[in-house]
Amino acid sequence: MAFKIKEVADLVGISVRTLHHYDEIGLLIPDQLSQTGYRLYSEENLETLQQILFFRELDFPLKKIKEMMNQPDYNRQEALELHRKLLLEKHKRLDQLLFSIDKTILHMKGEIKMSQKEKFEGFDFSHNPYEKEARERWGDEKVDEAKEKTDKLTALEQQNMQNEMEELYRQIASVRHGAADGEEAQKLIHQWYLWLNKVGNYSLQAFKGLGEMYMNDERFTKNIDQFGEGLSEFLRQSMAVYADRRIKKGKDDV
Structure with a gap:
């Protein structure tokens, strides 16, 4: 069954202009055109539109939605x-x-x-990358490099990365009452360093500076400490130990 653009707009509750825009940017192209040139949407088009609107409800930009949905492995x-x-x-x-x-x-x-x-209570900044602060501290090039890496990931891959980050926080929180320079803590901090360099390009000095920001920026402190009181301070100390040791050995790689 084919639906005219006005029928789709009325069914979904969005404007015809919005559907025109989605077509123009290649996000939702109707499967058919009538003999008189009118757009005709298939049931599959409607399924695609539903997914687009779910992404929009979660504040994904249209450009990012298009990139994700055009991935060969998109499911x-x-x-x-x-x-x-x-x-x-x-x-x-x-x-x-x-x-x-x-x-x-x-x-x-x-x-x-x-x-x-x-x-x-209820405020959550954990999904905010603090891009402005990152640009001020490390420059546009490093932030753009990190964004380029994450922008290439599918929504599922991004969620998996988020899950990995939170699991590392929980593991580090479990040893936060021990020594920051202890073997167990330093092994986990090494994993944290490797994870960060999946999404960015952190030198050891930048890694140490990030640890300082965890304590100097109350938003970071609040979000990190939800995994365990005092975790941000423990991270700051452990990351400084890790960076200083490797810098002393002349190592600045992952």
Whole structure:
């Protein structure tokens, strides 16, 4: 069954102009044209449109959506499973924010008391790459290099990278009460150094500087310490030990 562009717009609840734009940029090209030149969308086109809108709901830019969906290994079912996971995470964050708003209103009315920490529950900067700060500290070239690496990944690969990062945080958090220069900690910090160089190009000095930022920027501290109180400080110390040792040995490779 074929759908005219107005029928698709009415069915989905988006504008005809939006569909024209998706066609113009090669994101959603209708499978057919009528004899009079009108766009005709197939059921497969509608499935593609659904996935595009899921990505848009998660704030993916159109250019990135096109790149991901044009990957040879793009799998619709895997993408839907990822959409579901990310939307559930977004739902959880929004629920927490709404809960914080309700508590804040009660606090303002004098009906309850909120601690300073409670006022900021629900805010999550973990998906923010802090690009502005990174550019200021290490320059456009290094940031663009890192973005180029991550932009080539599919949505599933990006999620896997995120999972790897969080698992490393948890492992390092499990030894944070030990010595920062201990063998166990340094093995994990080496894995952290290798992981960072998958997405960027960090010299040992930059790696050490990143550790300092974990403590100097409260947003980093807040997000890292959710994996374990004091983790950001332990990372700072361990990363400094790791970098200094390798610099002393004349090693600056991965």
